Amino acid sequence: MFWRSVVGKLSLTILLLVAFVLSILSIFLMEFFENFHIQEAEDEMLQTATKISSLVELDQERSFIEDMSEMLKDPSSRIAIYYGENDMWVSTSSNENVLPDGAWLESRDEFDEVTRRQHEIKKQVSLPDKEKEIIMVGAPVNDDGAIFVFQSLDIINQTKAQTTKLILLSAGIAIMLTTFFAVFLSTRITSPLIKMREAAYDLTRGEFNTKVPVLTHDEIGELAMEFNRMGRQLKFHINALRQEKEQLSSIVSSMADGVVTLNRNGDILVINPPAQKYIENWYYE
Template identity: 25%
Template structure:
């Protein structure tokens, strides 16, 4: 397998192609060279034979012409035999034929038996017919290739005989074979050198490619600090420089991309709004922590969870979302921890493809508007309560004023009573407006605190003395208790007096005759001053405790209004305590009494603070 994989490499392919090119070129050159050499040697050999045959034809013609009729036949044959023997051709047989084609003499002694016999070969027949260009190849009985040449012997214009030469071509083909051997040796040597040069050439090409492959693999694995060595200024060197430049740009781009991803992840993680992204099929692919909290998802979100099911959209909203027409929706979602459902505004923004149209996904932004809706509800309720609180005394004043105008003024007793009612309702309106202005100043931070060192025990005693008349009327027992470690504190005496007054006033209103009210001041575990007002009154239902500090909130609206309360006392107390940097809380059991506790810092710098 390793050998097969080598042949699939560029290096092996380059070597094979290079060697094959050289081999094909050498083969073409060799075939042309050997063929040309063979043709040249054969032509030269044939020309030499023809020249010798031509010369012997001339000499023989002279012999035939000079001795004819003057000497006997034996003398003529001997003369021709001597001439043939003197004209020696290696490996060749020379025959002299008469006009009838009979062999007169031969240069091969072993062929003397054929003397007197006719030579019937085609070339001989052609020569005896006076054709001078006669030649052919023959293969003898011993498988030796021979070249046969025949020339006519002319005496004047008359053919008197023929010269027949059959030359052995063994030496010629031996020469050609040696030439082939030399050429084959040169071819093998050239192929070997070509293979070596091909390896070197392929190495110069494939080595940079291998280096580039290793560096590309390293870059793919995230190692961008490695640089490709530049081996020269050729195309491969330029490719190496371009690769290094590309790696640098890729490193910078990925670094910038990672920074952007970290920024985006940080932004998504710290957004106050939830963000959910979906793909084109509506499956969730991204959800930040805030969105998971809003949707109540404690574990990892299942991949591809449908957004409409996750948000609990109805059929119409799901259809609009799928078509990319959904814009926003108000939903009630339960967050993690089993808390009460929150009011969430979901805004849908479709992501359109740049090419071809269509929707590639949707971005859903979840905004928790529970507080805004609650504030809006509180504002509406506040306006309604203020309107109601003002309308009731104004209606009463108007009714009694009309009664006085209609004649009740003439009755002194009735007029005095009606005027008293008008005065009481007016005072009630003044208290309401005063409390509203006080709350407004506290909300806008316009009410400045005159911080001074205050004796806690003296402050609590003054509050108890202020309500002594009402306490005696209802025969309520009131007590104050101050721990030694909180003898004094830095606070606004007038503001805290108002807080204590509101709390004691409420305790007196809702504590039956013979009840108990206890004022206590101590240092809590957090090192702050804790002042509590405990009563044995009717208490507050649990469902109302969370809203008891809201403005105009009353547990028993009709009874509270009849007692002259505006519903703002506890709200004012909470704002004053918050302005001091403390907190206020209430604990109560129905028909068992209530405990209101507020905390204040013990140590503050003297002077005025806003």
């Protein structure tokens, strides 16, 4: 099977390692971009609230302040200007589904916090009845007033979803490329080993002229050269043994005396013609 081979094991190891690293990296990236998008939205909303508060502090006309607020706000956000003493103006919204009417009414405690303590706030507020979450940014103005900017998290969630999709797509492409290069690299590494295995099989059949091609100059290339050298040495020693055997056979055959070589089981290993003739005559008698 493929996964039991060296190519499969090496490819699977590389793929699992890269997949683990990419998974950890993707999680951290998605977490980072989620916080980044929220922080960017809060900073932009606070900047809008600061600009409007500067208009209020300059004692501009309400109509001018409200018109400028409509111009400065994001289409998906709403602005509430609290002049004090329950006097509040709320901007319109181009998309009621993004930020429904009455969303600011859920944040009366935050209104009091900004006007009483006179400091900026950035909060995420849940709207249970409307099953929505909004970001609320408040900035104090004068002594008893405040500027509030509301924005639904749906827009940020859409941006986060697009970012997550892009990160997952990049991770998927990276895994596909890693798989391709892992198989390619494993094949390049194991191809000489496969040729050595085939050459070793040829050596067991007595084909000592088999050579392994040296494709690289690394450790595998050195192994191929040593394998070829081993084949040459085996061929040399086998030829030497064959020559010694032929010489011994010639010496035994030329002897006038009969010579018989037996093993421990009594089987005849070597016998010369006089011994062969003697045994034949012995059997005949």
